């Protein structure tokens with residue numbers, strides 16, 4: 001990892017925390033039924049990236065150093081206007097970017113037990129969505145191993161995902177925080193809304209669709225729901241559990257939203273640029289599924305002929321793939337991801353300097369550089 005301004009690997013501050021994470025997740029997933037136990041734990045035993053728990057832990061540490069807030073009057077929940085495209089596209093971080101007060105670096109800033117549990121819950125929800133996703137996408141591999149649907153069949157994969165959501169809900173209820181419960185429950189609904197938007201996108205029955213501004217807005221809204229919602233609402237929840245002031249809660253949300261959008265844009269780019277062997281899951285899967293993601297949408301914007309291929313849902317995938325590669329769709333996708341990453345960085349600029357803040361900024365760099 002790149003050295004941080006304070007000379008230590010910024011992700012080291014959560015390394016210790018992460019060691020407990022997998023064990024705790026296994027505990028949350030224990031079932032008396034041996035087969036259910038095996039299927040539910042299957043993806044948690046492979047090498048995940050743990051992006052979401054890492055972000056929750058880093059946000060918990062980074063915001064522990066900010067001023068605290070009296071929560072006797074509940075904060076307004078304004079996050080579910082997330083269905084409107086303008087909410088996703090507008091950057092609404094209201095906090096003035098004053099220069100950060102330098103606080104003594106506290107490498108072992110403790111994470112609250114509730115925040116640690118939140119980190120585990122985010123990974124449970126994410127993994128449950130992957131179990132269902134691989135069934136929906138008819139995928140054959142995940143994390144360099146056969147996907148759960150291949151290993152155990154669709155029925156068990158779907159049921160194990162449901163079981164995980166159940167256990168995540170129990171853990172969430174035990175946090176005894178209605179605002180955080182509402183946020184994470186909304187995430188689950190958003191994941192399904194995002195998948196439905198994607199289905200509708202593929203099921204377009206127009207033979208010659210035309211590219212318009214709404215095409216990209218629809219894609220970004222879908223991207224928010226399927227990826228950025230979980231990341232942003234969990235970084236927000238981490239700040240809420242830490243009793244942070246409203247501007248810090250808003251900054252945590254804005255950081256997660258922008259980083260989450262960038263994360264999925266990069267994911268959609270890697271589907272075109274990296275081999276399946278390197279990804280640990282099938283490459284080129286989106287065109288095969290008839291999905292128009294950012295690289296193709298940018299190519300289509302510049303080459304209206306692509307509309308015919310979109311109308312046929314890429315029956316000739318080779319043609320669509322070549323046209324995307326020949327266009328600057330990949331570069332424009334990367335540039336869009338960079339814009340969101342810059343917004344994520346700006347959102348937390350006013351946080352006091354700390355190893356954890358450096359870790360959050362380091363995650364921004366890693367999202368842009370990652371190849372899997």
Ligand code: FPP
Pocket residue numbers: 125128129130132133134136137139161162165188191192195226227281285
């Ligand atoms: C991966 O996307 C999938 C998601 C980010 C979310 C999938 C959500 C569902 C299937 C809805 C059900 C949700 C729950 C909580 C059970 P991808 O297919 O683009 O990426 P991939 O290349 O990793 O498969």
Ligand code: MG
Pocket residue numbers: 133136137
């Ligand atoms: Mg999918």
Ligand code: MG
Pocket residue numbers: 133134137139
């Ligand atoms: Mg998939």
